[in-house]
Amino acid sequence: MNLEESGIDLNILLVSVPWQNLNRPSLGLGILAQMAKQAHPSVNCRTLYLNIKWFEYLSEHMDLTFTASDYSDISEELFDIGGGDFVFSSSLHKTDEWQSSRYAELMGDRGDLTEKLMTAHRLAPRFIDEAADAIVQMGFDVIGLSSVFSQNVACLALAQALKDKSPQIKIIMGGANCDGVQGTALHKSYDFLDYVASGEGESTFPAFLDYLAGNRPVTDIPGLCWRENGMSGYNPPAPLPPGSELVRPDYDEYFDQVEKSSRSDIIRPELVMESSRGCWWGQKHHCTFCGLNGAGMAFRNKDADTMLEELIDLVAKHQVLDVVMADNIISMEYFRSFLPRLAERDWDIRLHYEVKANLKRDQLALLRDAGVNIIQPGIESVSTRLLGLMRKGVSGPRNVALLRDCEAFDLTVQWYLLTGFPGETSDDFLSFERYASAMSHLQPPRTALRISLERFSPYFDDLSLGFQNRRHASHYDLIYDLPDEALTDIAYLFDTDNQGISDKKLTELRDLIDSWHKHYQAGSRLTQTEIDGETVICDERAGWEHRAYGLPDSIHAYAYRCLDQPLGTDALLDALSGHDPDMTKESVLQILSYFEENGLVFCDDGHYLALATLETRTQKRMAA
Amino acid sequence: MTNNLSSQTTRKNGILDRLGHARALELSQSVRLTAADVVAMTFAQMKSLRTQGIWKLILDTDVSLDGENALSNAEFLAIICMLRDATRLGLRVDWRLGDVPEHVLPHLCHLTPPDTSSSPDNDLLSRPQPFSFGQFFWKKGPDFAIVIDRRIPGKNHKFVISGEDALTTFLRLADGRPHIGTADLDRESMETLERAGIVLRLGTRSIIVPYRLSHPPVPSYAIENI
Numbered sequence: 060m061n062l063e064e065s066g067i068d069l070n071i072l073l074v075s076v077p078w079q080n081l082n083r084p085s086l087g088l089g090i091l092a093q094m095a096k097q098a099h100p101s102v103n104c105r106t107l108y109l110n111i112k113w114f115e116y117l118s119e120h121m122d123l124t125f126t127a128s129d130y131s132d133i134s135e136e137l138f139d140i141g142g143g144d145f146v147f148s149s150s151l152h153k154t155d156e157w158q159s160s161r162y163a164e165l166m167g168d169r170g171d172l173t174e175k176l177m178t179a180h181r182l183a184p185r186f187i188d189e190a191a192d193a194i195v196q197m198g199f200d201v202i203g204l205s206s207v208f209s210q211n212v213a214c215l216a217l218a219q220a221l222k223d224k225s226p227q228i229k230i231i232m233g234g235a236n237c238d239g240v241q242g243t244a245l246h247k248s249y250d251f252l253d254y255v256a257s258g259e260g261e262s263t264f265p266a267f268l269d270y271l272a273g274n275r276p277v278t279d280i281p282g283l284c285w286r287e288n289g290m291s292g293y294n295p296p297a298p299l300p301p302g303s304e305l306v307r308p309d310y311d312e313y314f315d316q317v318e319k320s321s322r323s324d325i326i327r328p329e330l331v332m333e334s335s336r337g338c339w340w341g342q343k344h345h346c347t348f349c350g351l352n353g354a355g356m357a358f359r360n361k362d363a364d365t366m367l368e369e370l371i372d373l374v375a376k377h378q379v380l381d382v383v384m385a386d387n388i389i390s391m392e393y394f395r396s397f398l399p400r401l402a403e404r405d406w407d408i409r410l411h412y413e414v415k416a417n418l419k420r421d422q423l424a425l426l427r428d429a430g431v432n433i434i435q436p437g438i439e440s441v442s443t444r445l446l447g448l449m450r451k452g453v454s455g456p457r458n459v460a461l462l463r464d465c466e467a468f469d470l471t472v473q474w475y476l477l478t479g480f481p482g483e484t485s486d487d488f489l490s491f492e493r494y495a496s497a498m499s500h501l502q503p504p505r506t507a508l509r510i511s512l513e514r515f516s517p518y519f520d521d522l523s524l525g526f527q528n529r530r531h532a533s534h535y536d537l538i539y540d541l542p543d544e545a546l547t548d549i550a551y552l553f554d555t556d557n558q559g560i561s562d563k564k565l566t567e568l569r570d571l572i573d574s575w576h577k578h579y580q581a582g583s584r585l586t587q588t589e590i591d592g593e594t595v596i597c598d599e600r601a602g603w604e605h606r607a608y609g610l611p612d613s614i615h616a617y618a619y620r621c622l623d624q625p626l627g628t629d630a631l632l633d634a635l636s637g638h639d640p641d642m643t644k645e646s647v648l649q650i651l652s653y654f655e656e657n658g659l660v661f662c663d664d665g666h667y668l669a670l671a672t673l674e675t676r677t678q679k680r681m682a683a
Numbered sequence: 684m685t686n687n688l689s690s691q692t693t694r695k696n697g698i699l700d701r702l703g704h705a706r707a708l709e710l711s712q713s714v715r716l717t718a719a720d721v722v723a724m725t726f727a728q729m730k731s732l733r734t735q736g737i738w739k740l741i742l743d744t745d746v747s748l749d750g751e752n753a754l755s756n757a758e759f760l761a762i763i764c765m766l767r768d769a770t771r772l773g774l775r776v777d778w779r780l781g782d783v784p785e786h787v788l789p790h791l792c793h794l795t796p797p798d799t800s801s802s803p804d805n806d807l808l809s810r811p812q813p814f815s816f817g818q819f820f821w822k823k824g825p826d827f828a829i830v831i832d833r834r835i836p837g838k839n840h841k842f843v844i845s846g847e848d849a850l851t852t853f854l855r856l857a858d859g860r861p862h863i864g865t866a867d868l869d870r871e872s873m874e875t876l877e878r879a880g881i882v883l884r885l886g887t888r889s890i891i892v893p894y895r896l897s898h899p900p901v902p903s904y905a906i907e908n909i
């Protein structure tokens with residue numbers, strides 16, 4: 060890029076629209092801001108966190124009754140029915156009451172959240188109008204809008220208002236909602252979008268700046284949709300950037316704007332960082348329901364030195380110790396490189412990482428020592444058969460082993476019980492139902508969910524996997540005013556025939572999970588301790604008799620130790636025969652039945668796993 | 684003290700037969716401490732108790748600053764340090780609160796709570812909310828420390844300690860045992876920390892009152908971000 064020679068000053072404003080998480084800067088915009096800074100001093104690139112202004116606006120107009128959790132409920136909990144997008148549809152369509160009654164019907168009974176959402180829907184046109192006025196006043200030539208999750212309609216509404224007020228402003232929109240055909244459909248449907256960028260910004264953005272400076276033709280910007288003289292075109296994307304080219308984000312303006320916000324008292328900033336993109340598991344076995352990654356599945360990670368340096372710099376600069384890693388899955392190489400070096404630091408950082416479920420104890424210990432507190436391991440189920448249908452590459456008992464070991468290492472696990480897979484039956488939940496009460500000392504799923512049909516997932520791409528009938532989800536009809544073909548291309552979520560268990564069964568599972576939560580919160584514990592060479596079980600699970608007792612004999616104790624990892628009866632017989640040559644299948648079954656009666660094991664698909672945690676969870680004991 | 688501790692944690696042989704599983708388990712996981720033990724105990728020793736499977740400390744003395752069983756300032760502050768570090772490590776402590784001046788009580792209400800069964804009148808009645816983890820703690824980052832004070836419901840005070848003088852003073856005070864004297868501390872920083880209720884000073888000894896939060900208990904989202 061050669062901006063210096065062109066001598067042109069570029070004034071670019073990047074805008075983070077609602078419903079970007081209030082506590083987190085936008086990773087995408089942080090990366091663009093950094094790239095603009097690196098490009099040349101003649102690029103004046105600023106970032107506006109309009110989502111924070113929106114939160115202030117709602118707080119002010121709803122007498123402070125609109126809370127941060129209302130904000131996140133609309134953006135996250137209502138994502139599957141497009142709650143956040145619906146709010147700004149009134150502005151996009153320039154009608155305060157746009158589809159209000161039909162949308163309220165779709166929402167069903169959500170308590171006062173419905174009323175707050177409808178109030179926000181009425182306030183959105185004025186907010187966008189005022190925001191567009193203010194932005195035009197700032198005098199920027201180019202406005203960059205980032206759209207992920209529930210940000211599409213806020214981006215569109217703002218882009219339209221800006222163009223109405225100042226037709227010469229150039230508008231570019233990008234982000235995950237513009238991946239592939241979604242981007243071209245948005246560009247075709249809304250002519251106030253001058254450009255739409257698909258794919259990762261590392262190659263597109265510098266080329267776009269170069270183009271703005273007059274040093275490159277528009278046809279030479281990878282992944283860009285453009286319009287010229289009434290003609291629209293689309294350039295194919297560039298190859299994905301390797302890990303070494305992933306840019307570190309610049310979050311200065313986020314922290315500055317949070318500090319100046321009238322609601323800074325309730326915003327709790329976290330850092331968002333990425334150590335990799337893509338998914339090394341999905342590259343080999345794309346989980347059937349997963350629509351993450353779009354065209355960027357190829358796994359690429361930053362080298363450990365670079366990552367550590369970035370982390371140190373950003374944590375020190377912003378004095379924030381809560382860090383969310385945006386990775387889809389941690390690089391296994393990091394267990395040898397990045398994490399041990401992080402563990403050497405005497406810091407109290409709190410990291411959130413997505414990981415693969417089949418981690419061993421030493422890997423969990425390393426995660427904890429490195430400051431990882433929250434993991435998202437994609438557990439999804441405890442049924443080996445269902446996990447096979449999902450192509451998760453892990454068994455049900457292995458997932459339970461992870462829950463057990465995370466309990467011992469004080470690692471918080473975030474997981475959902477997923478249902479609704481083609482080929483799924485009620486029987487696939489038998490082990491979950493049967494052992495839920497025995498697992499009440501382990502972290503429960505947040506709730507049970509029916510999977511959505513997501514664009515880019517194998518279920519979406521391959522009709523033979525079971526979801527033959529599909530149509531864009533019905534909420535898109537209420538939010539947009541576009542023909543079906545355009546909506547089909549813009550949509551990320553699709554309605555389809557329910558697969559697997561009935562809704563009634565789903566409700567029963569949710570009820571079971573609710574009682575698991577209650578038992579867990581009551582301080583349930585099940586531990587095993589060695590005293591005098593004897594295995595002593597201490598059972599303090601809600602719903603079970605509270606007692607401490609020894610396993611009947613050394614063979615039971617040995618069998619229990621063997622079940623530290625999932626074993627079938629034959630494998631257990633083999634293991635025990637080494638200990639006692641007189642062992643028979645019958646005696647193994649008797650031992651297992653003792654464990655079953657006392658709620659000491661989980662079993663699925665003929666594989667048993669010991670449930671008692673090896674170490675005492677002292678903090679939980681204290682809290683209880 | 685070290686001998687006392689190690690004999691308590693290794694003398695287990697035969698206890699299952701003698702005491703039964705429940706009592707044996709409790710004994711094998713708890714350690715009894717005198718005030719002298721606490722004065723001599725280091726943070727590293729406390730941490731190693733935790734890794735040996737100990738989860739309960741039983742304090743043999745009332746925690747008083749007044750009356751006939753009054754502890755010396757040195758003993759009292761050492762015990763508060765122990766309670767603070769036990770809270771950090773997730774160790775439960777059986778302890779009884781005796782006579783303590785009113786102005787000292789707010790410095791105790793974020794710590795693992797005292798046993799109220801034997802001294803119900805002496806519970807931390809001034810405690811503005813029930814004990815929960817994460818009310819008053821500090822965290823260490825590169826070249827800074829953050830103290831979070833949520834002892835008063837609805838309030839969230841955040842103090843960032845940075846700059847060489849302030850940070851050195853804070854870390855010296857936070858270093859396990861009560862700090863003696865003030866000669867090696869920055870006076871201005873010390874005064875600010877005291878005013879904010881982060882430092883408790885009795886006589887010539889001072890301690891940092893909040894515990895260090897290195898790894899929050901599960902589920903960690905129960906503790907809000909800082």
Ligand code: SF4
Nearest residue numbers: 338340341346349387
């Ligand atoms: S669900 Fe997770 S592991 Fe599976 S393909 Fe998607 S990102 Fe990868």
